[in-house]
Amino acid sequence: MHPILGHLRQLSLYLLAWSPLSAILFYILKSVGGLSWLQAFAMVPLLCLVYAFMCLSAWYTCRGTPLEKSGFYRLALTHLVGAVVISGMWVAVAKGWAGALSSVDAFRGLDQRFGLDYPLLFASGVLIYLLAVALHYVLLSVEFSREMEKREIQARVLARDSELKALKAQVNPHFLFNSLNSISALTSIDAGRAREMCILLADFLRKTLGLGEKIVIPLREELELVRSFLSVEKVRFGARLTVEESVAPGALDCAVPPLLLQPLVENAVAHGISNLTEGGWIRVGVSCDGNKSDAHGVDLPDDLRIEVENNFDPEMPRRRGHGVGLANVRQRLATRYGDRARFEVRAQGDRFQVSIVLPAEKAEAVV
Amino acid sequence: MNDAIRKLTAVIVDDEELARAVIREMLRAHPEIEVLGECANGFEAVKMVSERKPDLLFLDIQMPKLDGFEVLELVGSNIAVIFATAYDQHALRAFEVHAVDYLLKPVSADRFEAALERARQRLGAPLAAPIAELAAAAREPGHYAERIVVKNGTRVHIIPVAKLDYVEAQDDYVALASQGKKHLKQQTISSLEALLDPKDFLRIHRSCIVNLDRVSKVEPYGKDSHVAILSDGSRLPVSRAGYARLRAVLDSQTS
Numbered sequence: 246m247h248p249i250l251g252h253l254r255q256l257s258l259y260l261l262a263w264s265p266l267s268a269i270l271f272y273i274l275k276s277v278g279g280l281s282w283l284q285a286f287a288m289v290p291l292l293c294l295v296y297a298f299m300c301l302s303a304w305y306t307c308r309g310t311p312l313e314k315s316g317f318y319r320l321a322l323t324h325l326v327g328a329v330v331i332s333g334m335w336v337a338v339a340k341g342w343a344g345a346l347s348s349v350d351a352f353r354g355l356d357q358r359f360g361l362d363y364p365l366l367f368a369s370g371v372l373i374y375l376l377a378v379a380l381h382y383v384l385l386s387v388e389f390s391r392e393m394e395k396r397e398i399q400a401r402v403l404a405r406d407s408e409l410k411a412l413k414a415q416v417n418p419h420f421l422f423n424s425l426n427s428i429s430a431l432t433s434i435d436a437g438r439a440r441e442m443c444i445l446l447a448d449f450l451r452k453t454l455g456l457g458e459k460i461v462i463p464l465r466e467e468l469e470l471v472r473s474f475l476s477v478e479k480v481r482f483g484a485r486l487t488v489e490e491s492v493a494p495g496a497l498d499c500a501v502p503p504l505l506l507q508p509l510v511e512n513a514v515a516h517g518i519s520n521l522t523e524g525g526w527i528r529v530g531v532s533c534d535g536n537k538s539d540a541h542g543v544d545l546p547d548d549l550r551i552e553v554e555n556n557f558d559p560e561m562p563r564r565r566g567h568g569v570g571l572a573n574v575r576q577r578l579a580t581r582y583g584d585r586a587r588f589e590v591r592a593q594g595d596r597f598q599v600s601i602v603l604p605a606e607k608a609e610a611v612v
Numbered sequence: 613m614n615d616a617i618r619k620l621t622a623v624i625v626d627d628e629e630l631a632r633a634v635i636r637e638m639l640r641a642h643p644e645i646e647v648l649g650e651c652a653n654g655f656e657a658v659k660m661v662s663e664r665k666p667d668l669l670f671l672d673i674q675m676p677k678l679d680g681f682e683v684l685e686l687v688g689s690n691i692a693v694i695f696a697t698a699y700d701q702h703a704l705r706a707f708e709v710h711a712v713d714y715l716l717k718p719v720s721a722d723r724f725e726a727a728l729e730r731a732r733q734r735l736g737a738p739l740a741a742p743i744a745e746l747a748a749a750a751r752e753p754g755h756y757a758e759r760i761v762v763k764n765g766t767r768v769h770i771i772p773v774a775k776l777d778y779v780e781a782q783d784d785y786v787a788l789a790s791q792g793k794k795h796l797k798q799q800t801i802s803s804l805e806a807l808l809d810p811k812d813f814l815r816i817h818r819s820c821i822v823n824l825d826r827v828s829k830v831e832p833y834g835k836d837s838h839v840a841i842l843s844d845g846s847r848l849p850v851s852r853a854g855y856a857r858l859r860a861v862l863d864s865q866t867s
Contacts, residue, residue: 419699425717426718428718430631
């Protein structure tokens with residue numbers, strides 16, 4: 246929406262700002278252009294009012310040629326052409342009005358008299374239009390910064406929101422209750438292992454604490470969290486759970502949003518392993534893709550490719566709740582990386598695979 | 613002599629070794645309950661319960677192959693079932709299928725004793741309705757079955773509803789036709805109808821439900837009735853009301 250035309254307050258301020266302009270034009274046309282008081286009164290205020298509105302059209306050309314993205318020549322050409330066209334139209338309007346007034350007795354001969362002033366009027370029109378262009382660029386930049394501010398706040402709220410959700414999903418009550426049940430069983434069977442399980446569980450819970458406040462963590466930490474989670478689940482599932490991990494050493498220091506991998510692995514346990522009588526496997530793979538350098542020869546971070554794969558029983562009906570964890574990870578990736586991250590889910594035969602590609606950033610570089 | 617306490621037999625079903633161990637240990641305080649065996653998945657459970665006929669079944673809900681509700685549906689109603697699970701969202705459904713009790717893991721000794729007490733009372737008075745009926749009634753509205761489980765002796769068949777061609781009522785049973793085979797299940801056709809998504813299945817006769825995908829044509833048959841011919845050549849009776857319903861569905865699909 247037009248920032249001036251759309252709001253009554255802005256419009257009245259804008260028109261008020263035109264009154265000194267109109268006074269100057271009045272003075273020029275009277276003393277230099279040689280109009281009489283009456284003639285000037287009949288012409289100037291109306292012409293100024295018309296031109297005030299005509300100049301508002303600069304908004305559209307300004308928006309079409311953003312200051313920071315357009316070259317000098319393009320800017321100059323666009324606005325000079327705009328100024329000539331708009332001012333030309335204004336002069337035509339002035340001519341029409343002068344012609345119309347001439348038919349009245351009091352203004353007889355005004356059209357001939359005014360005809361000599363057209364170059365003067367045209368030149369003022371060009372100058373005023375360029376002034377309007379400058380004003381609109383100022384308005385544009387104000388609007389832009391306001392928009393950015395709003396978007397940033399929105400992104401921050403979204404991020405916080407999803408972190409909270411992730412954390413809530415994190416301390417999954419099912420996981421906790423099942424683990425406690427395992428401990429309760431172990432206390433009489435093998436007290437040593439019961440204590441070990443308590444420590445593993447405590448370890449995992451401690452690692453998740455405070456994660457919600459961080460925007461990113463090194464992949465190394467996320468992998469530790471995943472291992473910690475899986476070692477608890479290994480007590481529960483015993484030999485039924487096999488884990489393979491292959492991580493490119495260069496990837497360990499890359500920054501990832503916290504709780505990116507853990508929900509995927511938890512999903513693999515809940516919907517894969519726990520439905521397989523003979524047990525199943527989970528594979529976590531991380532690699533770095535591509536090798537780009539920027540113009541200065543500095544190595545730019547590569548893409549980070551993360552895959553979590555597991556087998557599952559395709560004949561089990563899908564339980565509800567499936568996909569909530571996945572959707573959460575997908576949403577958080579989209580909030581943080583936009584188009585720069587990819588998230589794909591594939592189920593083929595008895596294999597379920599989630600792959601994520603995100604721009605690798607070094608963990609230290611991100612604050 | 614301790615005649616007041618009847619000797620009971622029990623089977624423990626849970627896919628987690630440690631979870632079975634807790635129940636086994638708690639039962640150790642009850643010499644009057646004999647543990648016949650333990651099962652790690654739904655298939656084993658159905659087989660063992662059919663063969664050994666225990667009085668009492670400790671049943672986990674989330675398990676490989678068949679979940680706890682499906683196991684219960686297959687093993688019939690003259691057994692006292694105690695669900696033991698970490699998931700409390702199933703509690704309501706558990707009581708609707710007349711489970712004796714619903715234990716939340718980890719289970720306390722007091723709670724376990726209370727469940728056993730309830731089981732003893734229940735064993736005096738067996739249920740009237742077949743569990744399959746109760747299971748059908750316990751389903752949440754708007755959620756339809758994705759598969760149907762059928763037991764044949766000790767063998768369990770899982771029929772995904774997409775592979776179900778038609779269902780015929782036969783006395784107290786329904787015959788489920790799938791891929792050229794028929795499976796018998798003790799259930800009424802009406803309760804089965806309630807489990808099937810009406811978008812895919814239609815009751816075309818008092819004794820017949822058909823998978824709409826399989827219908828290839830409908831021909832007049834006799835004065836008032838019609839016959840539906842399926843893509844595999846099977847012919848099913850269509851009543852007058854059934855024909856009206858079928859017409860409505862087929863017309864809405866073609867238009």
